[in-house]
Each structure stands twice: as C-alpha cells, then as structure tokens.
Amino acid sequence: MVPPRGRAGSPARRKRPAPDNDPLISPPPLKRKAQSAISKTAVANFFTPTSQKPKDRTTWTERSPNQESKDTPATLLVAKYLPEEKEVDKAKQPSKRRKIAVFDLDSTLIATATGKRHAGDAADWKWWHHSVPGRLRQLYNDEGYQVVIFTNQGGLTLHPDPKSKPPKSLQNRVASFKQKCSVVFSQLDLPITLYAATGKDIYRKPRPGMWIEMEGDYDLAESDIDHESCIFIGDAGGRVAGLGGVPKDFSCSDRNLADNIGIRFQTPEEFFLGEKPREFARDFDPKTIPFAEQDDNDGVVFEKKNERDMVLFVGNPGAGKSTFFWKHLEPLGYERINQDVLKRFDKCFKAAADLLKDGESVVIGNNTNPDPSIRAQWIELASKHKVPVRCVWFKTPMQLCEHNDAVRSLNKLLNPESRQSLPKLAFNGFGSRFKEPKLKEGYQDILEVEFRFRGTREEYEIWSQYWI
Known part of the structure; x- marks a missing residue:
C-alpha cells in the first residue's frame, strides 16, 4: 500500500496532539463582536409602526x-x-x-x-x-x-x-x-x-x-x-x-x-x-425721480418736419421707447416697426421697406440700435427710398432701464403690450455695444430724451416701489 503523500511529493505526516503547556502553539482566536454603523435608535425606529412614529408637523x-x-x-x-x-x-x-x-x-x-x-x-x-x-x-x-x-x-x-x-x-x-x-x-x-x-x-x-x-x-x-x-x-x-x-x-x-x-x-x-x-x-432708488404733473408735450418737443421720414430710436431695453412712441409719434401718423412682434431683424427690415415704398413714415422703435453698424443699415434703407432719417436718443441709465423692465413685466396696469421680463444679458449686451449717435452718421437731427416718469399718480405709486 502506497502511503498518502504531502506537499512536494513527501509522505503526509499525522499531526501530533499538542500538550497544554506547549509554548509554540497559539490559543484559538477570540471572536470579535461585529461593529455596526446602525444606531439602536435607527433600529428601533425601523421596527416602530408608522402610526406610532413622531409626526412631521x-x-x-x-x-x-x-x-x-x-x-x-x-x-x-x-x-x-x-x-x-x-x-x-x-x-x-x-x-x-x-x-x-x-x-x-x-x-x-x-x-x-x-x-x-x-x-x-x-x-x-x-x-x-x-x-x-x-x-x-x-x-x-x-x-x-x-x-x-x-x-x-x-x-x-x-x-x-x-x-x-x-x-x-x-x-x-x-x-x-x-x-x-x-x-x-x-x-x-x-x-x-x-x-x-x-x-x-x-x-x-x-x-x-x-x-x-x-x-x-x-x-x-x-x-x-x-x-x-x-x-x-x-x-x-x-x-x-x-x-x-x-x-x-x-x-x-x-x-x-x-x-x-x-x-x-x-x-x-x-x-x-x-x-x-x-x-x-x-445702488438705485426710484424715489429720487419725483412725480410730475403731465403737460401737453411732457417736457419733450417732437415736431413732424418732413412729409415722409424714418425715425430711429436708440436706447436700452426699458428706456421708455414704447411710451414715447404712443404719446408723441403715433398721433402724428407714424407706423412702428416692432421687433417684439416680428422677432427677426430681416422681417423688421422688410416691413420697414414695404411701408416706405407705400409712402408711410416709420419709426424703428423697439430695436435698441446700439452701434453705428446696425444704424447704418437703416440709414441706407431710408436713403434708398429718398427719405430723411431722424434720431431719438433715450439717455436712460441701465439700472433705471432694468427697473422699468421689472415694473412693466410684473404689473398689468403698466404693461398694455403684455411684455415679458428680459434677462440681464439684454441690458449688458446693449451697454457693451453702445456708441453715442452722431450727426455724421447721416441724421437730419438728434433729439436727446432724458428719462421722466410719464404716467398717472396711481401708476407712479406702483412704479416708485423697489422692484430690482
């Protein structure tokens, strides 16, 4: 009979029982209690019926x-x-x-x-x-x-x-x-x-x-x-x-x-x-702009000088361009090119060309027209139709424009056109591109308009609150 073999082909040896006092043999390891990250409170809460748990009030x-x-x-x-x-x-x-x-x-x-x-x-x-x-x-x-x-x-x-x-x-x-x-x-x-x-x-x-x-x-x-x-x-x-x-x-x-x-x-x-x-x-306080009783021309004189012409508005969003149009130019028979309605520049450009061709006077009123390169396209269009161009420059500070935009978008009484609020980027974008309009660009004249609250006492009570 062949004896069983151990590692490396050597015969297997039976292990002798170790005497109690053998110093070479270690005692059996102690069993350690398993550590848990779950607290007793969590365990108790898990087994507590829902009806007995504290109510989140x-x-x-x-x-x-x-x-x-x-x-x-x-x-x-x-x-x-x-x-x-x-x-x-x-x-x-x-x-x-x-x-x-x-x-x-x-x-x-x-x-x-x-x-x-x-x-x-x-x-x-x-x-x-x-x-x-x-x-x-x-x-x-x-x-x-x-x-x-x-x-x-x-x-x-x-x-x-x-x-x-x-x-x-x-x-x-x-x-x-x-x-x-x-x-x-x-x-x-x-x-x-x-x-x-x-x-x-x-x-x-x-x-x-x-x-x-x-x-x-x-x-x-x-x-x-x-x-x-x-x-x-x-x-x-x-x-x-x-x-x-x-x-x-x-x-x-x-x-x-x-x-x-x-x-x-x-x-x-x-x-x-x-x-x-x-x-x-x-940083900005609308109460520094007082309410003033409104007169006929509202402190601004705009006269129609030509049988037909183009009026180019220049100013930040919220500068007061729409209010100015309805009060001063719409009664004089001007047609407004409204980018909020037409959305795209090319559509605005075509609409203006069609109106000029039909013999109408037009206002480029909702476009901000910040720099000479943009304004030059309108001036060229007017020249093509042989009409003069007049410029109205709204010199309203940016924070005041942001305030006007917030008041308008958040109050139905002051928002007849249901305009939505604009992102900060719209104001910063105008500021980064703005160049002051000059007569040498080809204007017949430039009317500078400082901001003035134009509305009723009731509207002023809303407008003069803090909105930004």
Missing part, C-alpha cells in the same frame, strides 16, 4: 405666480408648521394676529455650521445666535406676533426642464432644504410659515408677492394689519463697508421689501444683539 405646498394658467410652473415653496395643539394654547391665543414679524432665513435665523457661504447638506446649519429661538418664542407667546419667514432661494428649482438633466448636485437640493427647515421648525415648535422664492418673478424680494400670499394665508386685509408694530428682520440691508474690514451687504432687498410693505426694518445685529444701525446706501 410641516406641510409643504407650491404656488405659481400665475394662478390662472396651469402651464405656468410653480416657483414659490411654502412650508407651514403647526405644533401639537393643546387646549390651553388654543384658549390663550387670538384667532387672527394683527402684528407680523417677518424674518429672512439664512444669515438671520440660521447660519452654516461649517462656516461656508452655502450649506453643504441638510445638517449643515446652526442658529445665527443662541438667542434666536428664545426671542422668536417671546414674539409669539408673549407679544402676540405672527412669525413668518421670507427667503430668496434662487439655488432651488422646483420643476426642472424635462429636456435637460440637472447636475446631481442640484437634484437633491429641494429635498435637503425641506429636511433642514423641518428640523429648524421642530426645534422652535411655534406656528410658523415659510415662503421660499425660487424664481425671478413677483415672489422674489424686494417684490411684494410673498407678503401678498401671506395675507391670503392668514386671511388678512391690509386694513387688518398693524403696520406700525410690524417689523422685517434681514441681513440684506444695503449696509456699507465698515471699519476693521466689515464687508458691505450683498444687497438691499430686505430693507427695500420692508419699505414696499410699509413696515419697520432692522438687521439681525440690531434686533437680536441690540447693536446700533450702520450706514446704508441703495
């Missing part, structure tokens, strides 16, 4: 700036937190509160725990100051205020374009924001409503959309509200840079919204810490 809804149209996507995110009702609380608190305390969220009630400008995740937050929750409870419980939050959240997109897939970093921002807010509310445990504006429409501060929604949610008319006692607290107060490297505020939108509403404004440092107000300045 925050409800979320979405709203659209155009409630009449189902095609307009929602841009306002609304959260309402209601603590567990107690009979004592219900008896103590009034059904309708006339005093409103409005707070911004970021850098006013909370800050990032990491110190970064924007929160990394739902857990990256802390109270802006340790006194914040106690002061808010005092406002609600002892002083009879309704506490609400107005926050611009341009980094959130409620309904992304289905044709384009957003980056993964943006996909979960709404869920993370909701999670963070729910935790903040539960720690406060006060009846509170948050309004988060995610678009650049009527809801975005300093525009009044969130205040109007709040009035509807709490069944408040303007006459119901104690405006003298109301207050808005936010960090966007337009404060200028201070000593010791204190930076200026990134915006004045919170202060401007408070002004639009007609209530007091304070910064978080003033309200929570009792600091003295700092100097502030607005």
